[in-house]
Amino acid sequence: MSQSQEPRPIVGKMIDDLAIRDLVDLCLTDRATPEQWKTLSDLIVDRPDVSEYYAAQAIVGARLAMVSRLDEAQEREVLDHLESQEEFKELAAPADSQMFSLRRVVVATLALAASTMIFLGSPLVVQMFQEASQSGPIAGKDSGPVPPALVINGVPGETTPTPYFGRQMIELPEGTFDGVTSSGVKVQIAGPARIRVEDPMLWRMFHGKVLAKVSPLGHGFTIRTHQADVVDLGTEFGVAISGENLTEVVVYEGSVSVSSGSMTHKMSKGEAITIPIYGQSQELAMVDRDAFLQPADVPASVISEVRFNNGSEMKDYKIVKGGFTEGALAYVDRIHRWTGHDAGGLPSYMVDLDYVQMPNDLKFTEDWKRRNNVKATFVFNSPAVVYLLYDERLSIPSWLPQKFTDTGVLVGLDKGSHEDARTSTKYQLDQEEGPGKSVDVSLRVWRAILRDGGELEIGPLGSSHKDWVVPTVVARPI
Template sequence: MNQQTFEDLLSRLVDNQLTKEEHAQLELHLLNAPDARAQYLEYMDMQNLLLLEMEKKDHILKDAPKVINIDNVVRMQRKRSVRIATLSAVAVLILTGIILGLLATDKKTPPLAFRTSAGTQYTLTHSSEAGADTSAKTMHHGSRLQVSQGVVEFTFESGVKAIILAPADLTLYNDKTVSLKEGNAWFKVPKGAEGFTVKTKQMDVVDLGTEFGVLSSPQYPDEVHVLRGKVKITSLTGHKEELEATAQQGFSIEHSGHIAETDFRSDLFLTELPKGLAYAHWSFDQVKDGAFTADGSMPELLSGSARPVSTDAHSMQTDGKVGKGVRFDAKPTNTLVSQWYNLPSDQAGSLCCWVKVDQTSLKEHGTGLVAWGVSKQSFDGWSGNIKLALSPEGTVSLLGFNSSFRSNIHVADGHWHHIAATYKANQGQPEVNLYLDGRKVSCDRAILASENTPSIHRTPQSNRIIQEVLFGSNIKNTNPIKGSLDEIYIFKGVIDETTIKQLANGLSYTPEKTK
């Protein structure tokens, strides 16, 4: 409400000319605007003083008649008294309503508390009205939560539950509306909480009694996947289409604003809070349906089973560092290939494994241990691949971010060694650390030439620029390894040195011990 409208409503309130709708409009404005309340009280005080002053001066007006009818005087005094009493009563009622309204609001809209998995890193900022305390894990209306790694769980007062996987950028508008600028988010809306809304830059998703997931990114088309019930989708760009999506349907927003149907994927989302960072683990202890199974808390784990190109998986099992491991014979036919694409190369991550190779088994150009992605640039300019490798001399290196990060530690001695690498972008520059047998080792960065052509554009559901994870070779299944691997871990986020030492001691990942 602008100032002119506000002053006009105040004037008409004094003259008892407000309609019910205008009175409700004024009351709502007073409830939400502290400055307006102060102006209202000042205005009413002034009106009361003017009325009293007029009463004092009425009898000395020069043009007043010599004889005044006492009945008229009494009638005017009563009218003024009633008017003053009415205005005072209105003021009391409005202020009482404001106070009760604020109390009721505090009772109905407590801060939104959230929980995080171990290893989660986030930044919480509040609006000026919510205050500056960011130490507690609570959000108020206008609060913004930016998660660089990890998983966050919300439970709203209405019963709505949300699980959000980093990287994520979330703003709480009110109890029924959130803005998701970026993130992988799952929502479960109970009966009675219909109308819950998720806003992204490309679409509005309004719940109509359902369970659904949203993928939002500043670089790629947003998507919604309906697990149960139905939602209303409205695109916010171009054509600004609208439709209702029902269970087992997935949709993405094209650049034109068209809402396009895509393959439904329920496995893209986490539906419960993991104890630690989302991860995938291959122990090579079990073979199922001709492939080595994966476990952990990462989405799409069913797609993570590692299958030999054309060799029997059982024949590749060997004695590992912990239980069984997998043995490679430098042939492309027994490279392990997953159907797992959920590993962007431009986000924080960690990679660990046990390796056992001889110097004589290394090829002229070295060999890949674990690799994924493509050899072209991603949209932020970095190369779209990550590869943990051994050089021809048997030293460990991590390739990614248009660079090779090389250590001077030799591991090609025929013994088991634990290798770990962590990586992330820090203020636009890559930050990579290498570890050997639980100890951090120095590494040098060498800039690599990369193709300047942009990488293929894919939606989040088809995982954008990412290709499957390979074990035992380079990305294009070249230079396969001759040696053994065991206990491979891939984390969606940077793990700490305590966790790395834990894994280097032959223990399984237990996030409860790393909090």
């Protein structure tokens, strides 16, 4: 091989210090304490070899996670495309069934190395490293990798490109914003938009529009909505959440794989679909890129109303759109907060869904006596999956298994303090941040599917336990 053809050295060599390698591993797998995060952040700022090693390991992890999510057909398509690139041809092995796993490892490993080299050498990432050094440690961020998973230009109130790290939420107003991920995906986001960056290769989209242009080494980039997973197979594509909470997908170049429920199919250039109830796709008229990026309405909460069977004094409640997260306020009249029942956290399929902050005083009559006939009717404006959080200390009434299915999952409630002379209630409990650290009440998750939306009544509920808490619902559109 001539000198001009020799591959460039890969940035990010192995570090001999075992303690640093263990520290990086803890941070990359979300097991690090805030103090360990700060230690690593300081090392990244002070030592280029640590920053390069950490960045390389972060990209390797993202790539392996991407590969693990692909089925065999998708793997073959991604690998075929990679092998068509000049730098991969010499190492591509035969694609027969016995050699496929080895072939995947060899090509994926080479792709990882090449992407790390390209990524770490880009001017934008060099700039972000410099900015990170100037801004200090990032221990307070949501276990975010360094460098960031995404950088967006033009965020209101920011004079420099804005970094977003793993598990951070992107909230953008009306307008169009350009960005690039650490895996090389160029994006345009049309706001108002709400998106969570799970990692550089996986986004969770709640509303807004994203137009993604994916380089060969970014293949497998996935946008997940309530209805579907849209997986890049070498393309330029758009995903939008309409005002009716439906997922729209358009393909401008290449192809994508769309999975919704039990349905999976491939879309090619020039195709556009909407995915409504039950994952049955329908064709859409193709629009150009500028038209696609026009602002869209923000979908309303899938929960539209709650009605109670008590008097007028205690009807206050609050519908929180996309707000069910660790530490979220549970009731309108208490400081109780939702928390993971153990260190694993809240069920991932419920995080960031809509929920109702109920009045816990609903369990009292208007003259503040305990009652055992509490009823609540939740109204849904579209088909929905509904999760009922039900106090484990209450007996199971006949209506509950008739309307809901027991998931076997528990969530926690961190109560804190409360005092009310009218109800002779007084207690003072500590509250701690973090899942599983301060669980005062266990609530079981029950699930119902409303294929036509409409009303769902719960109750009657009784006071079989002196300090029971009023159930609530968490919901998402189908």
